[in-house]
Every structure is written in structure tokens, then in C-alpha cells.
Amino acid sequence: MATYTAKDITVLEGLEPIRKRPAMFIGSTDARGFHHLLWELVDNSVDEIQNGHGSSIDVTLHADGRSATVEDDGRGIPVDMHAKYKRPALELILTTMHAGGKFDRTNYKRSGGLHGVGSSVVCALADEMMVKVTRDGGSWEQSFSRGKPTSKLRGLGKARGHGTRITYRADEDVFGAARWDGDLVRTRIEAKAYLVPGLKITVRDETSGRVDTFVHEGGLSEYLEKILSAAGKRPSVPATFTLHKDNGIRLDLALAWTDSTEESVRSYANGVQTPSGGSHENGLRSGIVKAVRNLIGARPELCPRGVNLAAEDIREGMAVVLSVYVEEPQFEGQTKDRLNNPEVLGFVDAGVRGALENWLLENPSVAETLVARMSLAARAREAARTAASEVQRKSAVSHRLNLPGKLADCSSTDPSHCELFIVEGDSAGGSAKQGRDRRTQAILPLKGKVLNTEQASSSKVLANKELQDLVSALGCGVGKDFDVAKLRYGRVIILTDADSDGHHIATLLLTFFCRHLPGLIRAGHVFLAQPPLYRIDAGSDTHWAKDDSERDRVLRMIGGRAKPEISRFKGLGEMMPNVLRDTTLDPRQRRLLRIIIDDEIRTDQILTELMGKDVQARYRFIVERAREVEEIDV
DSSP, rough: OOOGGGGGGGOOOOHHHHHSSHHHHHHHHSHHHHHHHHHHHHHHHHHHHHHHSSSSSEEEEEEESSEEEEOOSOOOOOOOOTTOOBBHHHHHHHHTTTOOSSSHHHHHHHHSSSSOHHHHHHHTEEEEEEEEEEEEEEEEEEEETTTTTTSSSSEEOOOOEEEEEEEEEHHHHEEEEEEOOHHHHHHHHHHHHHHHHEEEEEEEEEETTTTEOOOOOOOHHHHHHHHHHTTTOBBBSSEEEEEEESSSEEEEEEEEBBBOOOOEEEEEEEEETTTTOHHHHHHHHHHHHHHHHHHHHOOGGSTTTTTTOHHHHTTEEEEEEEEEEEOOOOOOOOOOOOOOOHHHHHHHHHHHHHHHHHHHHHHHHHHHHHHHHHHHHHHHHHHHHHHHHHHHOOOOGGGGGGGGOOOOOSOOOGGOEEEEEEEHHHHHHHHHHHOOOOOEEEEEEOOOOOTTTSSOOOOHHHHHHHHHHHHHHHSSSSSOOGGGGGGSSSSEEEEEOOHHHHHHHHHHHHHHHHOOOHHHHHHEEEEEEEEEOEEEETTEEEEEEHHHHHHHHHHHHHHHSSEEEEEEOOOOGSSSSHHHHHIOOOTTTOEEEOOOHHHHHHHHHHHHHHHHOOHHHHHHHHHHHHGGOOOOOO
């Protein structure tokens, strides 16, 4: 029997926990986590400025694609010796977890950084970091690598001004081939300029030679205008409701109703985007519904007799940018995706309810137009419910009998264990059906390239047979009828050929999910399979490569040890079922990419340019990225 004693206990010291389990601190070690390091440093600089210390930030993405410099004109990180630890404060902050100046509110009344972890995470996951501080009439410098100092703090002599400059290079052992996405960085950083009016942020991208400076005095109302323009949405009324309230908690928002049927909320807490929402979003939604119902109570003639407005009718088409600042925010995890402060819900609810109700009463024409829009939404919802009830009454059969005939379903009925693979064509579908685990894996073959839903009307989308089958198989409905609780599969996996045609089909499917089932993506249910494009046999070893760059990496690894034989798959249909199983279907060996929308504005822009009707926009998109394409299959 194996022994288990004290000598088997490992204690990770310093920043070792970060290097041992980086995903616990930055979410992942892919491109998302790679960029998260930059967000941590930018957020620290924004904290300085929004607390009244400084006015500008410079961000430089260096030409090597994985190093960056963030410089601000704040007070500068303290460099004096810490009385208790006998180390310079700068070194202590960067090499010690939970060390920082944000645990009390003496120096930072409100901040996005809370745990004293952000800058030390960057230090731990950088193979090289150089920090220069200017303050108190002088400047100092110190270097670090992988969480440890590689030099002592040294003075550089007298200097004017104040601020901090951090240059780091992300550790390739942690992040692999991840490189800067300039568009993502610009979009994410520009948002900070909207959240802090008057803040000047400059982004220098040495990989492209582009330089952008962002200053947005218009704040959130200007931000909302940009979001609507990028998404091609038109306001239902020209007026935009704005609110600024500061009473312990600071609340800023811009709200408009649009011609869309989707509800869109982009929220921030202490300058940090909260894509999973939280108490501030819950308070916002509650306050809006109460304000409209109070309005109708005061002016009942606005709402037609017999129409009952549900919360979803009131919020249909609304677009909001919401920002709160809290002295002691309770974020969910280091990546801060969700705000959990219970007191924020009541504050936002009350603030929005009173201010929005007064605004609507003071603008009767706006109120009349919006309530008429909401009434139409209520009637459409009721008509859809009635039609659905009639269909159910006429077809009293089990849910499994309503599934599309070409679906090869799995035997398990527990969604948490079930997976749906969407494959292109009957040939690939046949291989997948033979290679799958019938207990938990379902296969839905689609015929050819599905409809481009970016260019099609809603009625045309809903009438498309392939998309009908997909929605039927998922079971969660679409549009207003969407209910993620009814989803029949915990993972919805797009499985297409690893060539340009397969990528095109995957893009069409992702467009459909983004535009008509965004809730599936937000809940983390949509994935991309990574089937191999190449098989490389070297002696008795077999390697699989999903693209040309991975093939080249495998060949370099093999070197001269054996003469490799390279086979290129024409498609999934020509793979033997056991090969498809071992490389792509088996959870123990496959690779999946979870689909995440980091930035809705940029996603909207790309979908519109790449899949929309404007040929010129698509041409510009292709020309600007032509150098990124290594090979085009013809």
C-alpha cells in the first residue's frame, strides 16, 4: 500500500502558485490569458488616473509580438524600503502575492485591483520584465524574470515628472505561439477612455506601425452611440437616457431602445468589464421594469387595454452601457467577470427606477413611442406562445420523436454528459457516427454550406431546413423562445474539415450562433473541434497536425531522427472512423476550442465586414489581412 506522509506535502512559495497553475489567475494560457496580462497593467494605470493622479497612459505593443510597455503619469510605485520586510516596496509588490496599496482606501478610494495579485501575475508569467519609476525628483529601475528579481533596485539619478513604466515579455513556455491582436487591444483600451472622460490613452502597435490616441469627453453616451453604429442598430427614439449618481456608490449609464429584438447590456465595475454581469446588471434590469410599470400606472392610457407587459417586453431592444464604482467591490475570481456586491443591486435599482420614470414623464412623446413599441412586443410574444401551444396540442408525442431524422442521437438524456457534433455532409457524418461514443455523443450532418444568416431576414433564417433541424436538435428554442435550461447537449461542437471550405462552414455556423443563439456562447456551450489536417509517421511514432505551422513544428521536433512520411487529409469523410475517434472525438485525446466573445463591438464589426452585404467592407477586410494567410486551398 502506498504511504502518504508529511514528506509528500509540497508548499509553493513566492509566485510559484501562479507559474504552477496560471489559468487559476488569468483564466487560460491561450490568447485570452496572454492578453489578460496587458489588461492587468492597464487597469492599474487607470486606477491611478481615476483616483486623480495623472491623465495619460501610453501602451506599446512591440514588434516581436509578445512584449509590451505600459507607461502612465501617475504617482509612481513606491520605491522606499518597507519597514517590516526590509525590501523595496516595488520589489515587494511585484514578487509577492497579495501585496499592494488597495486593501484600504487611503490611497485608492475606488479601484479595479483588489487582491494585490495583478501586477505580480504579470511578473510571474513574464520571462523578462523591466520597471522604471519616476517620483520624488528621481528615477529608479529594477528587472525581474519569472517572478524573481534579476537585479537590485538602482537609482538612475535626478529626474523630473512622475509615473511608472513597465516593459515585459510574456513567457513563451506558458503562452506558446500567442501573439498580439492589435484590433482587440485597441478596442479594449479605447473603452477605458469612454469610462474615464478626459483620460488620454495612446496605443502604439509596432507590429503594424499604427498609432492611435483615444480621448472621449462624451463618456458613456458617446460609447453607446458607437456600439449601436457598429452593430447597425437604429434607436427607436432619438433621445438617449443618461444618468450620473454618486452617493457612496457611483453610477453612470447610457440607455436607448433600438429596432432590434435583442437586449444588450455592456457593464463595468470599477473600470473592469464584467461580461457575466452581476448585482449591478440585476439592479439595472429591475429598475427599468419598475420605472416603466410606474409610468403606466401614472398614465394608463399609454398601454392598450388587454395588453400585459412582461419584463422581457419592456427590455426588448434596449441597449445599455452601465458603469459602477464601489469602494469594496466583490468580484468573482481574479479575472473579475462578475460583480457580487448585494448592496449595489438596491442602489442601482432605486437610482434607475426614479430617474428613468421622471425622464419618461417629462418626455411624453418618448414615453408614448416606447410603450407602443413594448406593446407590440407583448402581442408578438403572446401570438408566438399561442401558436406554440397549438402545435403541442396537435402533436402530443415525446420530444425524441420530434427530432430531425438525420440526427444520430445519443442514449443518455443527461445534458451535462451529452455532446452534439455538427458535421458537414453525409460522408463525414458516416465516419463520425461509427467513431462516436453512442452513449454520450450525437451526430447531426448538415448538407453543404448553411445559410449566411448575416445577410438573411429573420423569416428566411427560420424557414431554412438545415437551421430548423439544428434548432430542433438543440431543443432550447431561438430568439425570444430561447431557454438555455432546455438545451439537450452540454457541448455543441462544430466539426468541419481542416481546410478553407471547412473554415467557411464553421464561420457560417458561428455567425448563426452569434446572431440568433448568443446565449449558448455566453453560457460556454459552443466549441470548435480541431481535427488534424496532416498525419506524420516517423518510424514507429505517429503525430497529428491541425495546420501547416503545427506540421512544421512536428518536423523540427523529429529532426534527423527518422524520415517522416506526411499524409494530408482531404476531408473528414476519408478518415477511418477509428482515426477520427482517436484524434477528434475522444475526450481523453482531442482538442476543443471554446467559443468566447471577449468584445461584442469588435465581434459585431467583424461579422458585418466578413459576412455582411457590403462587398467593399469585405474586400478591405481581406486586403488588410492578406499577409496573415499562409495558404489558400483551391
